[in-house]
Amino acid sequence: MTKIADLSHNELMLLHFEVEQFLYREANLLDERHFDEWIELLTEDIHYWMPIRRTTTSNQPELEFTSIGGMALFDDNLDFLKMRVAKLGASNAWSEEPPSRTRHSVSNVRIVDAEDNGRIVVACNFQLYRTRLESEEDSWIGCRKDWLERNAQGHFKLAQRHIFLDQTTILSQNMSTLF
Amino acid sequence: MTKIADLSHNELMLLHFEVEQFLYREANLLDERHFDEWIELLTEDIHYWMPIRRTTTSNQPELEFTSIGGMALFDDNLDFLKMRVAKLGASNAWSEEPPSRTRHSVSNVRIVDAEDNGRIVVACNFQLYRTRLESEEDSWIGCRKDWLERNAQGHFKLAQRHIFLDQTTILSQNMSTLF
Amino acid sequence: MTKIADLSHNELMLLHFEVEQFLYREANLLDERHFDEWIELLTEDIHYWMPIRRTTTSNQPELEFTSIGGMALFDDNLDFLKMRVAKLGASNAWSEEPPSRTRHSVSNVRIVDAEDNGRIVVACNFQLYRTRLESEEDSWIGCRKDWLERNAQGHFKLAQRHIFLDQTTILSQNMSTLF
Amino acid sequence: MAGEMMVYDWVDYESGQVDRRIFSDQDVYQHELERIFARGWNFICHESQLAESGSFFLNYIGEDQVIAVRDRDQQVQVLLNSCPHRGNTVCSAELGRTRSFFCSYHGWNFDLDGKLLAVPGEQEYYRGQLDKSRLGLKTAAQVESYKGFVFATLDPEAPNLTDYLGWVGALGLDLIAERGDMEVVDGIQKNRIQCNWKLAVDNLFDWYHPKVSHGSAARIGLMNEDELRYMNQMVILGEYGHAIGGAAFDEGKLANLAERVASGGDLDPVDKAKVWRTTEGAREAMGSVGVRCGGHPNIFPNLWVSAAGPPQLCLRIPRGPLATELWWFTFADRHQSTAERRTAVMMANHIFGPSGLLEQDDGENWSHSTRTSLGTVTRRRPLDFSMGLRQDRITVADSDQSYIDTVVNEHAQLWLYRSWQDWMNADSWRALIDNHSPVPTDTV
């Protein structure tokens, strides 16, 4: 952890505060369905990825997750994410009409690394709760790894997101929301 | 955000820390059933409100929540809250006898504004878990907007709370607890 | 709160940050199944305890929890915890083969006291989510009280943990994980 | 279905005993859906909820979801929410306004009266062979409004709403309708209780439980202990299971109030709330018995008219034998002052609904009563409804309205179950009309 190590406790705490607030704001934009603003938080080369998870024996951990480039539940670049957002805004995307009510909660936020390219690597747990229509409920729980970088103005942008869901078989009708 | 903007990063972080700790202490008083102490945290003119939420099409967002002064699930001033607390303390309030076991968890805390009257506006997500008797379980998830102000001693008081539950049809037998 | 009281706001915030990060790292070691590293975080005289909770009338609160030394769900010293960890590592502990997928989320962290022996007492809420095999799900929610102390190097160690689950009848097939 | 053949003999109204199995048995429940909900007149909404053409509101008749909508001719239509093509729903919002009902599966588009307007590929794919006229949304067999309260039945053989309600059902609704130019206040409170729907209905006649169930409300000063004795009770039993039970006002006091109103003396809030009962209109509509009636009506099967406090309706929607949804509709007079309305709304918000200071304590009793009826041995013992049994006489007023003047009792509850059994044993409306229990005329 090159740069991180050099930070004083107080600097680290400040950085952590800034990171946490960024993640909270970002989550809020999704819950408030301000998807266009959300897109603004992403870098041009964003990679947004959720592998498929499998139940495997403890002696074959290498089989637990599919790898990058293979089958996945999300494997999006900016264009695909823009499509998803456009879809969420379209009144004829039936899985979101009426809109889902989502709640993105982030916890256990940890700055785990700073890369030479200046990216900060942040780990957290998430719980995405969704309810639709009269009483449909979904709860997606897992952990995430986010790569943040600062733009010219010094504001954070999300450069990479790896989402590790704890479920194997997805117990939901669809995943029409963003994580 | 008048005042907030003027704060240094460090001051903002300190304020945020103080706010978060206040919300945690407050939640804990409810979970520990120290209701009288909880009442002490409220201002004389507290407004504690949970509107009714409805499933609506994306082109009629104005119908999603009932408005202040109309039908609601909570629409309490201090007197009503004192009644609820008195009830929670009464051994013949059967929905709470035996007492519910509650867990108020607050996350994604954000200071979103500071009003000219010196009130700080704080947004957060909440999960209120309740279990009763042998195995009854309820989970209420949503977001909250709290208005905090400082009393003479500089301690925070809760001046206003708007609770936005994600459920429309309430899937619980009652809402005998506080949020 | 002897020592705590003497801390400046900023010092308290720093301490809190350090404590929170410790709890997050610890949780992560469990979720990543790095049990041996987890054991390293415990003091020699650790006491890890989860009493049995009961549904009782409001006039007999003394019956709600079993007391230390009596029946419990966890009542472990370091030796027992090492056994659990060894078991979790054994490929023939069938309740964990294939391994459970767990997510330890900690919230509402509060430093509630500092003892004369230099131990810091920390309270928090927890949600332990577990999913196994195709679609088994457990969610254990409650609050915790942790006693932290610093070792020679000034690193935190967990000296005591009291886990108060909100459920009375445990709605899970087993509790093969650590809290 | 197992239930089909059996004859129900689970309500013994001689001894006031009711078999517990009717509160949890799956076959009984399926039977109720067929013989009660799919046959009776069900409350759907109030006309004020459908302000303009295209305004709609979702509700249920038993487990059939229906759309109430005001069509282009301003008529209220009640449509089954299911597309005749593949069965998809055509409306998912619980309220709103629309120009038509568009099916999200293949795009069949239905007019506000349910007619099938447009079918993609009608010529290209169906080659003009589709008879659109037979493929509209199924409409309720009959829809009628009584003073703005919209009811619907799915059974074409059902008598008209007036005959169904009879004077008792009508009086029940008048207790709200006659108060003024009533409208629904925006916001229906909905919550789900793990109880059988009949136990929730039973409870609305139950003036025995408040003193204990709601004892805490008295303790915190929300109600007055003595209020909860309810010594002056009036019970009215109606054909097909309708009933009213609760407080009765004193003839003289009402007359005296009328005078004071005439002489323009000023009145306290409690009196104010009764003034409407002293009007000519009210007496004409409700008769001498009606104006005195301060109790809780139930329009069979599941509509509680809560007229004691702020005027509200509580619909009890079955969700399987072991669950019920409560939907609270709150009413206000369009001509009421903002302050008066605010007071009424505040009261409604704090008394009933899932967080209501009174209602909080009802659900658990009902759910426990439901759950115990699953006990293998526990359910062998019937419940007891003997309070006041054979103790009271029917009075027939000059208005020809018959009623029972008494104290707290279980007459209305027993009548509810007795009528319920009539419905369950009738295999058609014809049979129900021929064989239902006559309203008692001498003693109960």
Add this chain to the structure above:
Amino acid sequence: MAGEMMVYDWVDYESGQVDRRIFSDQDVYQHELERIFARGWNFICHESQLAESGSFFLNYIGEDQVIAVRDRDQQVQVLLNSCPHRGNTVCSAELGRTRSFFCSYHGWNFDLDGKLLAVPGEQEYYRGQLDKSRLGLKTAAQVESYKGFVFATLDPEAPNLTDYLGWVGALGLDLIAERGDMEVVDGIQKNRIQCNWKLAVDNLFDWYHPKVSHGSAARIGLMNEDELRYMNQMVILGEYGHAIGGAAFDEGKLANLAERVASGGDLDPVDKAKVWRTTEGAREAMGSVGVRCGGHPNIFPNLWVSAAGPPQLCLRIPRGPLATELWWFTFADRHQSTAERRTAVMMANHIFGPSGLLEQDDGENWSHSTRTSLGTVTRRRPLDFSMGLRQDRITVADSDQSYIDTVVNEHAQLWLYRSWQDWMNADSWRALIDNHSPVPTDTV
């Protein structure tokens, strides 16, 4: 109920095959509630849990919730937890002390023996017509205690507890009772497993699974590999389905131990734990076979006496065909030193219960076995209980106690299912007494 008419022929004890449908079929389950749980003697609690008048403890008989309470005459009463009025529960806390049982719905108040004490409005509302004597809480048909272990049956025709237990059931309980002045240690561990209750019972006789199921416990040094071979097994089969299976102690070793005790030689913990078996009292109560018996008894249907380690009972409460609750009761001798008790409690806390280092690994096996019995084709193939079938002889001891000396086997499991079938095919206690399988006397 579909089950009523059928004759069960699902256990073939000639070949040791058991049809899988009995582990998941809904009708079979309803039938079990009627014919086994509502008929047999069920363990309720230990007298030490009801310290004084008013002390109560909630438990279940099948799906009927019951209150065990010590009444004013110090008698233990077992009451159905349901109010005869509207069926509400009258006790919600799982343990505690009360002066009476007060119904939160309308305030009927019941004495500790279930008698209806007071009814609000008995004169005012019921006009003195309510026969309170017929409206108490329903009490169990019979309640008896064997050496402090309280049992109840809901069937008045059941034989008394002594006849029901026979010498085998009694011996099972003696394995705890005879150790000293026993009491329950505060804190019952309760958890729910997604398995059929019979698979949990079957498992308690199963000395074949530890070596594999609990292999990890051996690996971490909690047990000793060789311990898990269990070559010296004693099986005892009792009337009505009771059975005991597990380790047998050596006659000679016990005698030798007795001498050493007499000569005041000092003993290691393992020996200490056996001393009670060498006393006159024990031999008198348990006979020569009993003192040698170190196995696991099951009191039919669902009470496991875990007497090998610290004395515990595990009750297996059915929660539908696919779920079972395990309740662990831990016992200690009142006269034990604090240190000894602490050691025993620590052991109990770490062996069994949901987090127990042994029991952790049992639930999943049982739930998988239950789930596979739902497979359309999978369930067509019966389970196999042929271990030791027709290989062993019954020995009759001088004490007249008959038993089987053998190695690990499935005799007790097969006897469990065979007796289960007797119960399921009997439509009354009379029929069960006349037709149940006799305890084998020659070979098994």
Add this chain to the structure above:
Amino acid sequence: MAGEMMVYDWVDYESGQVDRRIFSDQDVYQHELERIFARGWNFICHESQLAESGSFFLNYIGEDQVIAVRDRDQQVQVLLNSCPHRGNTVCSAELGRTRSFFCSYHGWNFDLDGKLLAVPGEQEYYRGQLDKSRLGLKTAAQVESYKGFVFATLDPEAPNLTDYLGWVGALGLDLIAERGDMEVVDGIQKNRIQCNWKLAVDNLFDWYHPKVSHGSAARIGLMNEDELRYMNQMVILGEYGHAIGGAAFDEGKLANLAERVASGGDLDPVDKAKVWRTTEGAREAMGSVGVRCGGHPNIFPNLWVSAAGPPQLCLRIPRGPLATELWWFTFADRHQSTAERRTAVMMANHIFGPSGLLEQDDGENWSHSTRTSLGTVTRRRPLDFSMGLRQDRITVADSDQSYIDTVVNEHAQLWLYRSWQDWMNADSWRALIDNHSPVPTDTV
């Protein structure tokens, strides 16, 4: 089971009406498990998923969980995942590699072909009396592979796979198999939808819904509006319920493409994706009709071959009448360039699966259609499948393959339900073979 005796008359193929009860009735569902899933040939996996001896993959046949595994002789075995001893599962990982199947309950160990290898205590406890040969894991009655696609049936009387598939089922699989040296790309997407499995199958033939259901995909430029008109449709009906419906390629265009390939002209991606259809091999395997076929096959009962985009299979696994799991298998040619594979995988990841930009919008329609079929009155009205009914002629190609050239239609869906009814009314394979509907030869 209630269903056993009844004769199903719920599909009226004269009028194109299907009774809604078949989408939610519990007895119908149990019957489907017995008569369709436990009897038919079910897709299990592709041989490429079982790379080497010991490689396994878990799947389901109805509600019976099966293990597909490559044994020591490189044969693919399909084993019921349940131990014959106490029924425990012997494999819990959903994929992986193992040397044997070890039961975690008592340690019985099974070879890769299901044979019982070792039993702890076979001599000590079973005294050598255990006939291991009868206690292996139950293997599927028949297992066959068609060009790498592994199928199994649990019914020994089923015809062989070739006869079962017929030319239509075979063609369906050829649409993937003939593209090259195909293998499964690691990662099966699995998710659960609250719908009846038949509505998911019905939908795969449904070229009517994309324009509306997936309108948003067009709006965001993922598809081209006009593409969604589907005027050139080809429907092929196969014995036992197999069918194919969707786009048809133009004979001439294919020929022209062949020429361009020959003359080495360069091709756009769309053309490239069709080249394989112009090969001799393809024409031989699939015939003149097959190479033109661009539609969606379903291998009865529940295997969708999605060959329009990147080659994928979607298996629809029933989870009770009201739920279905979708499992997506994605295929790629081993000899494809990394870039080509990456493109195909990206497309597969973004079109289908729970987060797929198309599939996202399907599940809710199906779940609503399922839920409405529970409505007491709603379910009384059948669904409509009359699109194109009696409008189209069967053509028989020189290749003897018969097909229907038409526009968007519901022929295949109606054939699905008609065949489903044949299966449900046959009490054996013999009866099904004798009585199933013949494939139409003139008009449909």
